[in-house]
Amino acid sequence: MSLTPGQRAWRRFKANRRGYVSLWLFSILFVLTLGAELLSNDRPLVVRYQGEFYYPVLFDYNETVFGGDFDTPADYLDPYIRDRLSANGNFAVFAPNPYSYNTLNYFAKAPNPAAPSAANLLGTDDRGRDVLARLIYGFRLSVLFALALTAVGTLAGVLLGGLQGYFGGRLDLMLQRVIEIWGSLPELYLLIILSSFFNPSLTLLLVLLALFGWMGLADYVRAEFLKNRQMDYVLAARSLGLANRQIMWRHVLPNSLTPVLAFLPFRVSGAILALTSLDFLGLGVPASTPSLGEMLAQGKDNLDAWWIALSTFTVLTVTLLLLIFIGEGLRAALDTRKG
Amino acid sequence: MDPLLSVENLHARFGSRAAVRGVSFSVRAGEKVALVGESGSGKTVTAQALMRLNPDVTLSGTVRFNGEELLSVPERRLRQLRGREMAMIFQEPMSALNPVYTIGNQIIETLSQHFGLAPRAARQRAIELLARTGIPDPEIKVDAYPFQLSGGQRQRAMIAMALACQPKLLIADEPTTALDVTVQAQILALLDELQRDLGMAVLFITHDLNLVRRFADRVAVMKDGEVVETGTVAEVFDHPEHPYTRELLASRPDTLDDAPGQAEPRLQAESIRVAFSRRRGWFGKTVTPVLHGISLSVPAGRTLGIVGESGSGKTTLGLALTRLIEAEGQVTLDTTRLDTLSGQALRASRRDYQVVFQDPFASLSPRLTVGQIVGEGVALHFPELDEAARRQRVLDTLTEVGLAADSVDRYPHEFSGGQRQRIAIARALVLRPKLILLDEPTSALDATLQKQVLQLLRRLQHKYGLSYLFISHDLAVIRAVAHEVLVLKDGKVVEAGPTRRVFEAPGQPYTRDLLAAALLGA
16 A cells, blocks of 8 residues: 555654654643533533423523513622522532633622632632633634734735745745835734724734734745756646646646645744734734733733732643644654655 | 785664665785675665775674774774775766866875875876876876866776875775766776776776676675676676576567568658757856757657767757657658747647656656646646546556555655656656556666666557657667667767667777677676
8 A cells, every 4th residue: 555645744744752652642632622512611511390301502591581680681799690590499500610701700709810719710810801712812813823823924925925936036026125115114013003993803903914914934845846847747748738836736736735834833833922022012803802912911910919820820831832833743754754 | 815805793873763774795915806886785784884984874793894994993093094095986976976076186185195205296296197097198187176077087086095105905986877878988997997907996886787787706696685696797697596596687679570560750840940048147048059950860660879989969859759859850740840839839738749758857847746746737738627537537547557546545655766767757657558667667767767767668569559759878678679770970970770780790990989888798
């Protein structure tokens, strides 16, 4: 049985224990947090009340449904509602961590920020929101944002770099100048100015960061295309009568992806860091969004509440470390000089 | 008298892979010994083991030089020996010379390292050495950087470096392989002369039997990390004992024996011109002409050989004829004018003329299976065939070029150089072209494989009536395949005609030089 080059690379990647284990850990964390609503939520997953089943995690129910007085959405942390839900034959199944990222517990006993306790495993922040819940949602948001940013940046970088490298000449010259001018714009100032024009939002950040993120990769892809278009197999493909489009797609691109793949984990970790930094500076997403950067800023403002800074710092470090280990493993796997 | 160098039962391994397995030979003072073998036979590993140059290799056995056991001496002593007592010259002088230093610098470095010569004296000595190796204007060339010299001059400079300390043993690892035939002959003559004058021993490593016969006193034939036969050159060449030696000797290409006969022209080219232009400054342009109006004709079912040294424009000519680069001039294949086609029509016409490139490692896309590589053109030019018919056609062609049917789902890296070249031939053949351009198709291959590929090409020509345009620097190969030959020099045709006539009675001095340097008579 012959192995494809991809399969051989995968085999080499598996041989690198640290990278392989990191990939597993990261995937598990990511998949778990994708279901964050089931892990950490202020609404019960299932409620049985007076013989009927309710699914608060999916639907909104008013307090009156559960025998309350107000015609407003039920607050499941309210001791009164809790009593009603646990009385004679009723029950409620809560998520393991009974807070969502924006839950304010009006019935908490300790002042905010509260130290870790049985009620809040990692304590609360200065507004009384559960740190663990914010970390879970914050991790998910960071990773999703980073993946989206990486995907957009990589696609743009590969496309433009590929066109530059393959056709060379005038097109290459023009795009190269565009990149130089565009790349010398002060990115951070632009972000500060734009964030005062627009309502900061994730989409806006994604667009802005993507506009600046594709250039680094385009350079590498351009260099690879420049190198590979000279190869005999490209000449052979042309002499077969293939069109440029087919040659680029079938012959040049697959052989030019090594730097792209090797950079992917580092780009993801860079994107996480970029979002975190912007949030830390207050230029990023609105404060209600669960964000690691916003939590770091809180930790800095509340140094006596060590649990905020420490736990956020740990999550961030572990995430970045895992990504870097994966990246190292990938780089070793793509090095064809080995096995 | 004890030999200068004696190697006994030398083993060399990279990790768990044995590259050299129990090699024994000896070199007496002032003797020329050749170590000959094909690629992968372990000859270079053996040569480097003598000076312990490669730190990745684990060595065992004995290497005795002047009575001193080299495999166990400390690294410090070895550094004194390297360059001082035994020196080495390499195959590719461009990469063996450091590009950021002048050649004078590099010779002076050796001199001050081993003799502690003062800078002025060392420079004087360097100039003498360069003069000794036949570099013109040595006072000027001593300050030249490697890229400013020609290939032959670079190899001379390498030899000057090696001779700086008058070593007792010179190890020459394929010193002429990267050079043109005429330069090759000059370098060989220089080595021969220096060896005689200085009385040093030379260990000459090569794959080329022609050079061995011309240069060496004794020869050791290597195969798969073992020495299969040793003896004087006369003994080994006239009475080879080992079957492998016989096979190697028989692998020199035979002369083509087809009857001359006339045939219709298939490809005709009129005054092909190619010039490369380079932008200079803002508006300026420099135009370097590469081909100066070349006309040729390839007969149907026959082969036109194009011979020339590097820089003669032979590859450019091939690319121009197949419309892979821009060129002026008329190209007609049967009745179709190729030079006026463009776009879709040009791509469709490519079915009729295919190309096989020199380097079978570069010409196959590493991420496609053999089936995909060979089938790609079929899918493009025969859209009427369905999946199964296409695959059948690919399989038939692979069998035709002598590859197993199960190759179809394997990747190029699983094949040897000779097999890869067969894949490249299959890729061209599967389209049933009228003409195939073969650009040095055998020069990356070992002699025995070379012969097999040439035989394959001839068989296919007979069977399908193919016309070949065969580009090569190797006159023996040209003589083996080409019915007609065209000698190219500096972008101009020097001589053209039936191969037999040109080889037996060359009309031009340049052709005569070329033939003399290639030693085809020997």
